[in-house]
Amino acid sequence: MTTNLYLSLIPEALIASMLTPEEFGLYYAIGNAKRSRGQAVFFSVDRARLPEGAFDLSEVDTRCVPHPDGGPKRSLYIAIYRVLERIPRDAITALHLATDDGRVLTLSPTEYEPQTDSWSHLYQEFCPVSPRVVSSLDPAAFTAFITDDAQPVHVPRIVFAELTLGALAQDPVNGRADDLPYPNVGHLRDCLVELADDAGKSTKTVLRQMTQEVLFRTVSGGFHVGDATGLTTFALPSRDALEREHFAWWRSAQSTFGQ
Template identity: 80%
Template structure:
């Protein structure tokens, strides 16, 4: 059996497992006894692209072995602290989004495509911090801003997703928000108006993610950024989701979160 390395974002951890991404996603979301439910977001990690001094992997192969009854080793935790910053972007070979009933959508990395200028953006950060913020910066600009080590507040590497703002992106005061599923739309409008009226790059909407991810509101995809650049894991188009990933998409639409 193959030993896989996975970088979990909720919570942050590097985990070895003999399960495939689909099997691991199901296990991580609902557990072995299927008595719990919870989303999962994790990356497949290319072990060959990890720096030699990043993690102690010397005993992984010896410890990640089948159980006496032949069942595969489901999870072996390697690190739970400051994991993302030790893993180069190039080592993140695939992103797996798991609904709370264990449906897995796998996305590969792609070149980042610049978004339209002149509109506001809503970002959900996942790791190593998890606020939700509005920003005047596009994903590449936001990455450069938040990973700039010359600033007093920065992170070495970040994973975040852009969420849809609809009409609020260009008209936060009177734009139609009826199709947006976020709570407290009034507060979101206030943050956007304040952002537009001040010389600042970001404004915090929520201090931390407290409930499940609204996968259906992800606009474009997930991004991994650091001072060397940005990698995008783009969601399939709506047509592709409905035709090729219907089970996952139906499950993602049933999640309310915030």
């Protein structure tokens, strides 16, 4: 059996497992006894691309072995603190999104394609911090801003997703928001108005931290991993492709309630 390395974001951890991404997503989302449910967002990590000494992997090959009955070792925790910053972007080879009933969608890294049709963006940060913010910066500029060590508040590397703003993206004052599934849309609208009125402000916090599951159906621009060296994007398939090629995952994602 092959031993895989996974970087979990909810919570942040580096985990060795003999399960495939689909099996691990099912196990991580609903557990072995199937008594709990919860989303899983995790990356596949190429062990060969990890810097020497970044993690203690000396016992992985001796401890991540099949059980006496032949069953695979499901999880061996390697690190739970400041994990993302120790994993180079080029060591992250795939993103896996597991719904709360264990359906897994796997995304490959793609080139970031700038979008110029909106002045505002809604970002959900996942790791190493988890606020939700509105910003006038596109994903590349936001990454450069938040990972700039010349700034008093910064992180070495970040994972975030862009969420849909609907009509509020162009008109935060009068745009309709009844189709947005976020709590306290009035506060979101106020944050966008403040962002538009203050030319010196590029970001505004909407929620201080993510407290419930993310709504995968609200992801519009995909997921991003960024640092001072650049940006890696994991783009979500189009709505049509999700319905045609990933129907089971998409149906499950649509039934998830979060914030």
